[in-house]
Amino acid sequence: QLISNYRHNHKILPLFYTKLFSYQMLRGLGYLHIQGVAHRDLKPSNMIVDFDAGILKICDLGSAKKLNRNEKSVSYVCTRYYR
Template structure:
């Protein structure tokens, strides 16, 4: 296949997962975001596995992926090439707060509706995001289209007799007796059952976060 060259403009995000960069495709001038993640060579990347399945207007699109090394190191990095969306709901709310203004209710309803559409789609596939928060909801300021992003903590929940259980990195099915992890989701957006330490939760934990 053809070689694609990327020019990194600036870093736009970071966390325990790695970093996100504002990048331009040299051949076309297209602006994209690249999420650079340390890749453990022993396991498959669950975020990549999940994102390859997702095709929805309110979920950030995976365009391409590639692996890279840092100079003088054997460390392997996975680079997810994603559509670029310039703002987040968190950033917009902070801007409104600085101006002592409120987000118009029509926009609140529009954003919540789109987020519910994204969640409905994910849950229909048995996918639990597990980290829904304003920072992970991207926003096109001109069109007011929102995009859910960051599937680094997401899991595929398999149904056994009506009970959801977690699919591991290797896609091995868990037995019904094997619990999920309760300490997930950012603190202020954590579902009540997670706060109480439940491990037999379902995709419904995404609803309180919304």
């Protein structure tokens, strides 16, 4: 929604916030991977951004999977259709 607001007003998200939120997203993914977890459904709607506090959180781990070295990888995963 944050990006949509900027697009609607024909503005560009300031570079500071782009770097800040990108850094937090990558750190969060790094943490998940260190824990042996793959998110498998990372997209803008699965991130919560508190613009005023400058905080990004990764959410919706419903498709996440604990990685196992002995298990074969799946080539793709898609979002389930719930409606």
